[in-house]
Amino acid sequence: MxxxxxxxxxxxxxxxLIQQGxxxxxxxxxxxxxxxxxxxxxxxxxxxxxxxxxxxxxxxNSDGKYYELVWNGSTTQGYIVSQSEITFxxxxxxxxxxxxxxxxxxxxxxxxxxxxxxxxxxxLVDGPNDCCTNEVNWIYSFxxxxxxxxxxxxxxxxxxxxxxxxxxxxxxxIHKVGRVKIGMDVFSGPQRQTVQFDNVALVVKDKVKKYNAxxxxxxxxxxxxxxxxxxxxxxxxxxxIKDTDYSTLYKKxxxxxxxxxxxxxxxxxxxxxxxxxxxxxxxxxxxIVDFAEINNMNLHGHTLIWYESIPDFLKDFKGTNxxxxxxxxxxITNVVSRYKGKVDSWDVVNEAIADGTSDLRKSVFxxxxxxxxxxxxxxxxxxxxxxxxxxxxDYGLIYDKKKQQGAFTLVxxxxxxxxxDGVGYQLHIDFNFPSKLDIKTATDLxxxxxxxVHFSELDVxxxxxxxxxxxxESRSHAQGKKIYEVVSVFNSLxxxxxxxxxxxxxxxxxxxxxxxxxxxDWPLLFDSTFQKKRAYSGFLQALE
Ligand code: 9MR
Numbered sequence: 153m154x155x156x157x158x159x160x161x162x163x164x165x166x167x168x169l170i171q172q173g174x175x176x177x178x179x180x181x182x183x184x185x186x187x188x189x190x191x192x193x194x195x196x197x198x199x200x201x202x203x204x205x206x207x208x209x210x211x212x213n214s215d216g217k218y219y220e221l222v223w224n225g226s227t228t229q230g231y232i233v234s235q236s237e238i239t240f241x242x243x244x245x246x247x248x249x250x251x252x253x254x255x256x257x258x259x260x261x262x263x264x265x266x267x268x269x270x271x272x273x274x275x276l277v278d279g280p281n282d283c284c285t286n287e288v289n290w291i292y293s294f295x296x297x298x299x300x301x302x303x304x305x306x307x308x309x310x311x312x313x314x315x316x317x318x319x320x321x322x323x324x325x326i327h328k329v330g331r332v333k334i335g336m337d338v339f340s341g342p343q344r345q346t347v348q349f350d351n352v353a354l355v356v357k358d359k360v361k362k363y364n365a366x367x368x369x370x371x372x373x374x375x376x377x378x379x380x381x382x383x384x385x386x387x388x389x390x391x392x393i394k395d396t397d398y399s400t401l402y403k404k405x406x407x408x409x410x411x412x413x414x415x416x417x418x419x420x421x422x423x424x425x426x427x428x429x430x431x432x433x434x435x436x437x438x439x440i441v442d443f444a445e446i447n448n449m450n451l452h453g454h455t456l457i458w459y460e461s462i463p464d465f466l467k468d469f470k471g472t473n474x475x476x477x478x479x480x481x482x483x484i485t486n487v488v489s490r491y492k493g494k495v496d497s498w499d500v501v502n503e504a505i506a507d508g509t510s511d512l513r514k515s516v517f518x519x520x521x522x523x524x525x526x527x528x529x530x531x532x533x534x535x536x537x538x539x540x541x542x543x544x545x546d547y548g549l550i551y552d553k554k555k556q557q558g559a560f561t562l563v564x565x566x567x568x569x570x571x572x573d574g575v576g577y578q579l580h581i582d583f584n585f586p587s588k589l590d591i592k593t594a595t596d597l598x599x600x601x602x603x604x605v606h607f608s609e610l611d612v613x614x615x616x617x618x619x620x621x622x623x624x625e626s627r628s629h630a631q632g633k634k635i636y637e638v639v640s641v642f643n644s645l646x647x648x649x650x651x652x653x654x655x656x657x658x659x660x661x662x663x664x665x666x667x668x669x670x671x672x673d674w675p676l677l678f679d680s681t682f683q684k685k686r687a688y689s690g691f692l693q694a695l696e
Contacts, residue, residue, distance in 0.1 A: 510558030574604030
């Protein structure tokens with residue numbers, strides 16, 4: 153390794169925060185140190201009437217070899233040339249975005265051995281590997297005024313190497329930097345001049361977006377304002393929409409709502425009268441629908457069929473399977489028709505796959521209507537409203553691979569029948585689980601099928617194991633970061649597949665989680681006094 157420099161190859165060095173939400177990272181790829189290290193350690197040759205040239209051993213204060221060019225006066229130019237392309241494809245972990253050369257630098261150590269004032273040319277070359285016919289060259293020149301080792305970093309853009317899609321000759325595929333020629337021009341000065349080079353490297357500097365736990369929130373910013381190409385939703389109930397503290401925030405922050413419970417079968421379907429007619433109670437569901445309508449909000453209907461929300465009379469229904477199926481058809485038809493044009497999308501079936509398996513969950517629907525029951529329900533909904541968007545909704549599809557497989561088999565069957573528009577991932581998740589990558593990978597399964605994506609019931613547990621009594625700083629940070637990751641994944645989806653991201657409640661103390669799991673928890677974006685939490689700013693940051 154040449155001289156005193158330590159060059160870190162293939163490593164990512166996080167730097168200080170340079171701007172809110174951003175971190176500067178630097179990756180350095182050593183091309184050659186002339187000691188056998190780097191991506192292209194030996195692929196250097198020279199041309200020009202150079203007299204003695206080549207790899208010289210280190211001089212005093214140097215700990216290795218470097219390349220030296222010597223001019224003896226018989227020509228004005230001399231170069232050393234890397235005879236192979238320096239290509240990023242050699243670097244397994246790193247793929248750069250094409251066209252983006254603003255953050256790529258060529259870095260090298262330069263010295264002029266004997267004559268200050270030597271003009272040094274660094275040339276990027278495209279063309280045949282024969283030096284120097286039919287080449288397209290991009291030249292960066294500078295004068296080396298002092299004779300000591302100096303590290304030079306040149307932005308590739310400074311070579312005039314800008315990407316130009318209309319002019320292929322002048323364009324650069326960033327995966328391939330081209331060959332590098334390093335040389336000198338001598339127009340005057342002493343007869344004999346030398347230039348030395350060492351540690352040629354490519355450097356990639358990225359301004360990486362990163363979660364910053366302490367970002368200030370501008371007063372006039374809201375979730376729905378930031379999310380300009382998808383809905384931001386919240387689960388509501390009829391009592392809270394009448395409470396001004398709640399409804400003010402609902403209207404300010406969100407442009408979509410889901411009924412947390414009021415539109416489930418158990419809330420709407422009350423029984424059957426003596427004539428065999430279904431008895432409905434629309435009081436609560438109508439309130440939700442009216443609220444959405446008055447406030448011009450998107451309304452996601454949740455949920456037509458769910459094994460956990462079945463009125464008792466249906467659970468132990470004494471009639472035939474056909475009669476049961478007719479009731480379900482009537483129910484779906486009635487609900488969907490009643491809210492036609494008012495409900496924008498429905499979870500038709502919720503949680504149909506059993507945990508840890510690819511099989512349908514045991515339920516009265518499966519038992520009475522057979523394994524096609526999901527398809528039948530989607531068909532009933534579609535018959536009642538051709539326009540409304542139909543979703544399959546479930547939890548655990550990110551980390552439970554068997555369940556995921558089962559769900560997508562179901563979804564693919566529905567796609568084949570043209571019955572489904574989207575998939576809902578509930579996302580009742582933990583502050584440290586699942587990973588961003590797993591969320592992304594699982595979400596891509598929806599996008600690959602060209603379906604709408606709904607993160608439909610987002611909340612982030614901060615005390616899943618019950619090991620804290622109060623909401624700690626570190627859990628608050630972790631929660632903010634997890635929300636940031638979730639929203640980043642959602643936001644990075646192609647626009648046409650982003651449907652909505654819905655929070656499963658407004659305030660921590662309203663959440664279903666504490667009563668269900670028995671531990672105190674703080675899973676939402678607002679605290680019990682309606683104040684925004686770090687989780688809120690994590691959400692916003694991901695949309696910056
Ligand atoms: O948050 C809901 C809670 O208030 C209800 O008691 C419960 C049973 O109806 O349902 C909760 O919401 C669930 C949602 O409807 C489906 N996915 C899981 C949610 C949390 O249990």
